[in-house]
Amino acid sequence: MSKKDDLSPVERIKKASDGLRGTLKVSLQDEITGALREDDQSLIKFHGLYQQDDRDRREERSRKKLEWLYSYMIRLRLPGGFLTPEQWIGLHHIAGEHSTGTIKITTRQTVQLHGIIKSHIKPTIQSFNTFQLDSIAACGDVNRNVTCSAHPKESAIHEKIFAYADKLSVMALPKTRAYYDIWLDEEMIADKGEVDPLYQDRYLPRKFKMGIAIPPNNDIDVLTNDVGLIAIIENNELKGFNIAAGGGLSATHGNEQTYPRLATVLGFVAGEENVLKAVYVIMTIQRDYGNRNDRKLARLKYTIDKLGVEAFKEELEKRCGFQLEEAKSYRFNSRKDHYGWKQNHEGNWYYTLFIENGRVLDDEKAPLKTALLEIAKTGKANFRFTGNQNFILADIAAIDKETINELLAQFGLITHTDKAGALRKNAMACVAFNTCPLALAEAQRYLPSLISKIEPLLEKYNLQNEEIVLRMTGCPNGCGRSPAAEIGLIGTAYGEYNLHIGGDRMGERLNTKYKDSLDEEQLLQTLDELFSVFSKERSTGETFGDYSYKKWIANS
C-alpha cells in the first residue's frame, strides 16, 4: 500500500473531516462569498451536493468585480429510481422554490437540481426530508445511487430483485450522522455511534457504483458499474446473481494509464446474505488495495487489473469465506426503454415517456413539468426513472389508465413521445455546460440540434428506424456512458468531439476512437460516409455497432 506522504489531498481532507463535517457549518455562515472553504468543497459531495458556478457567466461577472456565480447541485439518493406521486409533487415545488426549476433525470435513475445558492441549501435538504427524501452519499468516495432495471414489476420476481437495490444502498451508507447534524439540525449525541467498519475514517479511494440488471434487458448498463449484479432467473424463480466487478468508463485525454473498462463476470452467488456479503467484501478490498495517491487511477477497475482478476477473486473468496460458483449463462437482447403503454402480469399499466436527456421542464417542445405535476396530483401513478434518463408512469390500475392517458394526450406528451425518431429516443447526453466544471464541450444543450442534423442523413440511406445507440459527453469522463455506445461523441474542446464507433447495442462491447476532434461539419460528413457504406454492405439485422466494429475497428 501507498506511503502516507504522497496521499492525494482528498485523503487528508476525509481523515481530518470529523465524520464528513469539516468546517461546513462555518462555510455556510460565511456571507462574504457564495462559495465554500476549499476542503468543504470536497466534503459536501459526500452529502450529495456539488459546488458549481455558471460557466456562461464567468467573464461577465469578473468584469463587474463580482465573484463567479456560485451555486450548488443536489443529487438525490434514490435506489432503483422510484418516487411516489406525493414525492414528485414535493420535488416539483422544491425545484421551483430553490433551484433553476429544471428537474434533471440522471443516467443513474435519480434526479438533480441545479443553481441552488448557498443560503438555500439547508432549506432544500430540509424540504426534501419532509418527503422522506435524502441525498446522503449520492456523491463522494462512497457507494453511489444503486441502479436497478426500471421495470421491476413486470413479474413478481422483479419486485424481489428491486428490493436488493435498497438493501445494498443501505448496507453501503456511511455511518456518520453528519448529514443529520449539519442539514437537519439533529442534536449531536455524546457517543456519535459513528464507528464505520466499512468506510473507517478514510472512506473509499474513489466513487463506487453498483447496478442490478434483469436480463434480457440491460437498460442500466450493468457492466459499466464497479459492481454489477446480473439476476439469474430460472422458471420464474430468482436463483441468485452473477457478480461482475471492475466496470468504469472514464479516461483522461492524453493519460495512457487511464481507460474505460467493462466489468468482468467473476462468478455466481446464491442467497441474499452471501450476495450482500460478496458486494460488501469487494468494497473492503477496494478500500484496502485501491490507489490513494492518484485519483485518476483509483477506481476498482484499476485495482482489479493491478491485482489480476484471479488474485482478486481469491482475495474475495478468502474474505467471504465461501467460493463463487461458475457464472450462470444469461443473455441481453436490449438496453433500451420500451416507450408507450405496457401492462404487467398483475394487469397494472405503465407509460414510458420520452424525456430528451432527462430534462424535465416546460419548453416549446412540451409542457413536461406541468403535465407531470397534474398527473402526480391524481395520485394514480408512481414515478420511476430509467437508466436512459427517461420516465415511467408506473403501477396504474386498469380503471385509472384512461384518466392518465387523457392527461398525457391533453398535454401532448403522447405525440411528444411517438414523434421522436429512433435515434433521438435511444440517445443520451450528459449535463456538461453550463454547470459541469469539467466540461470541455457542450452535450445536453447541443445534442438535440445535432440529432436533427443527423436524422436527414439516416433518412437519406433509409436508416431512420435503426435504433442506433448514440451517446454524447462533454469530456471523457463518460457520464452519459458514451464509451458504451454504438456511436460515442466525446468532447475534446469547445465544438469538437472525438468520434468513437464499434460499441455493441447491448452494452457488452465498448466502442473505439475512430476520428479525433471533429467539428460539426466534419462530424456530419464522416457519419454520412459511414452510414452510406453501412446501408449498402450490412447483412440483414446487423446493427451499426457490430458492422462498424467488424469493418473499421477489428481489422485496422
Next chain:
Amino acid sequence: MLAEDRLRKLQDLISTSTKEELIWINGYLSGLVGNDPANGNGHSTIAANGNGHAIPTTEKKISLAFGTETGNAKKLATQLATVAKKKGVNAKLMDLSQYRVTDLAKEDYFFVVISTQGEGEPPIPAKKFFDYIQENDLALSNVKYSVLALGDSAYPLFCKTGEDVDARFEKFGAKRVVPLQKCDVDYEDDALEWFEQVLDTIESKIVPVVGIIAAPVKKAGRKYYKGTILDNINLNDRGSNKATYHIEIGTDEVIAYEPGDTIGIVPRNRVEVVDQIIAITGIGRELEIATTKITAPVKELLTLHLNICYLLSSTIKKYAVIIGQEIPDTRMDLVDLLRIYPVLDAAQFEEIIKILTPVAPRLYSIASSPHAHGENEVHITVAKEMFLAQEEQRFGLCSEFLGDLPVQSPVIFYVHKDKNFKLPAPDKDIIMIGPGTGVAPFRAFLGERDATGASGRNWFFFGEEYFISDFFYQTEIQNYLQTGVLNKLDLAFSGDQTEKIYVQDRMLEKAAELYEWIHHGASIYISGEKDPMSKEVENTLLQIIETQGVKTRDESKQYFELLKKEGRYEKDVY
C-alpha cells in the same frame, strides 16, 4: 505655582475644551491681564458665555459664528479669529450648530460666515439656526452684524443662504455694519477684505452702513480637469433592480486630490429633449442669445449651459410672469412646462431662456486613491437615479449621462475638497458605514491604507438589495479581507430574506464590539444616502453608545458631540 486642585480644575477645563474654545480662552486671558482698553472684553464674553453671574460691562462683545458643511467656513472663521487676535480684538468663535439662538438678542457685534448647500440650502449643521431665524420674528435693533457668504457661482443659487441670513437680520432691525460679502470658491482674498472692514468698524465708531452694497463677485478660480473615460462598467448583475456604474476617468496632468474628496461634473442636457424644446417653441437653434453668464447659440445654451430639468420654483414663478399666466407653486422639466403652459412665440421663449439658471454640477465621491490607483486617475461610483414624473419612468440627468458615456469620451470635472471627510492618522482605527454608492469613498480609503501600509484597523459595513447582483466591488473587498487590509466586514442585503435587514441592524448585532472600537479611538464615517440611511445609522450609533457605554440619552448625546468635535464622526451623505 497653582495649587493642586486649582491646577486640576484648569486642566479639566482645557481637556474638555475644543480648539476654538481654547483659542478664545487664550484671547480672553491675555485680555484680562493686558490692560489695554481695546482688549480685555473678557467679562462681557463671560456674560455671553451665559455662565450665570455676569459682570456688567460697557465693552464691545464680538461674536464670529460659522455655518459649515464641508469645513471651509469653519477653517476661514478660525483664520479670521486669529487675525483679529493679532489686532488685539477678541472675537468669540462659535459654531452655529452649537449656538443658543435665544442668545441672539444679547449679542453686540454678530458676524456670520456661512456657506450654501444643496439647491440654495443652509449647511445641515446650521439648519436649526437658519430655520429659527426664518420662522421667528426677532427684535435685534441693538445688534450690529455682517454676513460673509461662501458659495460657488457654478450653482444656480449663488450664496443663497448668506443672502437669506443677511435679509433676515435686516428685517430684525439689526444694523448691517459691513455689506454682505459673497465669495466664490476662491474665497480667501474677498474674505480678508471683508474682515478688514469688520475690524475697522469695531475699532473706530463708524456709523453703520444701511443699504446693501452688493459685493462684486470674483470669477471662480476653479481648476477644471480634462479627462477621458477609461472604463465604464455597470456593477449590478442581471436580475438587479438597479444600475450602478464604476467609472474610471484618466487625465494627462496629475489630479490634486485625497481620499474623501469628491469631484464635480456638469452634465449635458439630453439632445432629444433640447430638440423637442426647439421644435415646440419654434426658436431658431442657431440664434445667438446673451444670458447673464454667457452668449451662445440657442442649441448650445440649452445643451451645455442652462438647466432645463426640474426647474426651481423661483424660475417657474418668473416663467409665469413672462407668459402672463397663473402657475401653482411647482417644479418640473422645462419641456413639460412648455407643453402645459405654452409660450406665445419664439420671441417670448427668448425671454424665458434669459431666466434659466446654469446647470448645477453634480458631485461624486471619489472611489480611488492616488497611491493605489495612480495620480492621473479618479474613479467614481454612480447610481442611476430612477424616479417617476408625469406618470412616466424618468432618470436622473447626470447619472444617466455618465452611465451612457462610452469609453474614450471626454469629460470635464473639478475636485471638490472635503476638509472633514478624511482619513485619521495611519495608526488609528476606522469604522466605515457605506451602503449602496456609499462604498465609493471607502474603496478610496481602503486603497489608500493598503498602498501606504497604514497600521490602523478597518471595519466596513456594506448593504444593498441582493447579494448575488448588488455586492459592489465584491472581489476587491474579498481580497482586502484576505490580505488583512480589511479587518472586519459586515453585510446587509435587504432583499435576500423576507424581513428586511439594513446596515444599522448589523451594527446593533455588533454593538459591544463597535463601542469597544469607538471607545478606543476609532473614527466613524458614514457615506451614502442622506435619508433615511444616514439618519437611522446615526440614531443607531447613539443607541449603541447609550446601551454599551451605560449612559443616559444626554450623556450619550454629549459623548457623540465630543466625537464630532474631535472629527471622529464624519459624513459624506447626499
